[in-house]
Amino acid sequence: MKGWILYKTAQNSLSPDAYEIHRLIETAGKKGIDIEVVSPDLFDLLVTREDRKSILLNGEVVPLPDFLLPRMGAGTSYFGMAVIRHLEKLGVYIVNSAQSIDTVKDKLYSQQILAGHNIPVPRTMLGKYPIDDTLVEKYLKFPLVVKTLSGSMGKGIFLCENKLQFNDLMGLIHVTSPKLNIILQEFIKSSHGKDLRVFVVGGRPIACIERKSSDNNFKANYSRGGQVSRFSMTPEVKWLATETARLFGLDIAGIDLLFDGKHFRVCEANSSPGFKGIESCCDIDIADEIYNFIKIRLGRFED
Secondary structure, eight states: OEEEEEOSSOGGGOOTTOHHHHHHHHHHHHTTOEEEEEOGGGEEEOOOSOGGGSEEETTBOOOOOSEEEEOOGGGOOHHHHHHHHHHHHTTOEESSOHHHHHHHHSHHHHHHHHHHTTOOOOOEEEOOSSOOHHHHHHHTOSSEEEEESSOOTTTTEEEEOSHHHHHHHHHHHHHHOTTOOEEEEEOOGGGTTEEEEEEEETTEEEEEEEEEOSSSOSOOOGGGTOEEEEOOOOHHHHHHHHHHHHHHTOSEEEEEEEEETTEEEEEEEESSOOOHHHHHHSSOOHHHHHHHHHHHHTTOTTO
């Protein structure tokens, strides 16, 4: 079985810090899967009726893989998405699909989908300039969270403690990036500096960790130094993670949940979730689980 991993850099340029990519390469070798890491800039796309000759890798027509595993998440560029869609059109199995990646990239749209299906989420408002801070305070109150529409690993997320901080940040955004799209979100106090990450594969929650900030920051991402520990999933946690992944059509997902008293709210979903933190504290091989799922989906488990 042959697969491509679509990543921001090609295999010969991988950073040692690309933990998940190195794990996927290592595990593929153990399972007899021929895996290659490719980046969008290695491709050329043609619009032609001769489908098989419509995509080139390094300028040449090459055998297509059995599957493509996109690993760029919120950083997926327009051209990267075009490559994914083109390979879908040619019949390559994509994990996750272009539509699901595009959906979760847009944090407002994904929140609209969840709220429309009665999934508990933080109250959210689309930011526009000029900002009516009185309206914001009325419906969201302070403190509140400001997010860019697309971002990951805790980037592009800010906590405004009061109206003064909020107006200063809005003024800075207007001056430096007037076309930046942002959302404003209710701050869930009971989840300050902590959250849950649930890893879902094929509609099944396979691992869950609690992430805690190590510096009293309101963000708890492992990628920015947060501490992680295994968390025993309750039926509520399992259902929220499973249903969120299903609504977004994600075969592989990292679902982030906020603590809300004794219950939880869905913060966001990730189409290319990291798993270094999960593997550091849970007895599970995420890369192996991913490949087992792909083999089952392709009817190749006997390989």
